[in-house]
Amino acid sequence: MVIVLWDGEATARDGRPYRNTYTWYFRMKDDQVIEAIAFLDMSKFTELWTRVSHS
Known part of the structure; x- marks a missing residue:
């Protein structure tokens, strides 16, 4: 199992x-990812999606 915790930051299309x-969990077998699970703050993502999908 490989666990990656990281902070992402970018400028959206609306400026x-x-x-x-984010936290990503990768289950590995023979040096390959066989399962991936990601967690993030969906309220922040939904707010972004709402903003940029209308611009």
């Missing part, structure tokens, strides 16, 4: 910042 924290 405003987007920041979120």
Whole structure:
């Protein structure tokens, strides 16, 4: 199992910042990913999606 915790930051298409924290879990077998699960703050993502899908 490989666990990655990271903070992402970018400028969205509307010119405003987007920041979120992610945790990705990778189950490995023979040096290959066989399962991946990701967690993030969906309220921040939904707010971003709502902003940029209408611009």
